[in-house]
Amino acid sequence: MILVKFFRSSFIILILSVLLTSCFSRYLISEKQVREHYASKDIKPEIQIIKNDTLSLCVASVGADTLPMLLLIHGAPGSLWGYMNLMDDQDLQKHFHIVSVDRVGYGKSSLKLKKKRKYVTSIATQAKALLPVFDLNHSDQKVIVLGRSYGAPIAAKMVSLVPEKVKELIMVSPVIDPDKEKFYWFSKWGRNALIQLFLPGAFNTATAEKYSHSDELKKLLPVWQTLNVPTTVIQGGNDWIADPTNIDFAKKHIKSKKAQYIFLYNAGHMITYTHLDMIKEMLLRSQLFKEKISAIDLDKDN
Structure with missing residues (x-):
């Protein structure tokens, strides 16, 4: 009987592990997939590791x-390779030093930390860890910072630490409202120690971030009041990860007159893929603040 219960439990854990992995497999890109993707491309990103006594940051540029x-910060789970379509774009390559970074706890x-913790869930710590990336650039020009999903509040915090170095902040599908953190049927299973043994490390890191995210976002509230760099918030109306009302939170809490908000009624979460042309146009033509945009529906005719 005990043996039957053991095998039953093991089977359930295995099935749950497979289901959890498949739920977010689209956001996880393997090294093999990266090699295959760039096998036939003439221009390949340069991989660098920024290292000191406490920090190791993997970047692709x-x-x-x-x-x-153009600094790109990914969400959770995710990796620097989640921005391959931006890094591969030949027009952007001619105009920007494109740098995509693995956040602490992801990739390499x-x-x-002084206090031994398995995961770095602090938004402030994540943001500070990314600051050395600025030293990779030698243009003497200010940086455009783009953060997606869970990377958006980290991008905002980082910008608040060095506003003098930043030209623009772009937050795509941001998860920034502490009262709108979404949990799913599989969220609690992702915290199970046995199940975590069978899951990708990025998934476990993302789970740890999720369960502390609301509290971390509350700590971030003062940042929105003082954010004074040109800021754009882009949100999709059919986003199942970032509640669409996150854009309302941004409108309420970002006091800067240099902020604009773009709402794509029929867009989902992966706007950097589905609306690449729109984001490219913003970056290349510097149209971000030539006119105030309150909402735009680029999908209604589709």
């Missing part, structure tokens, strides 16, 4: 470092 930097990026 493309474009001359004498061009203005890690941070040693």
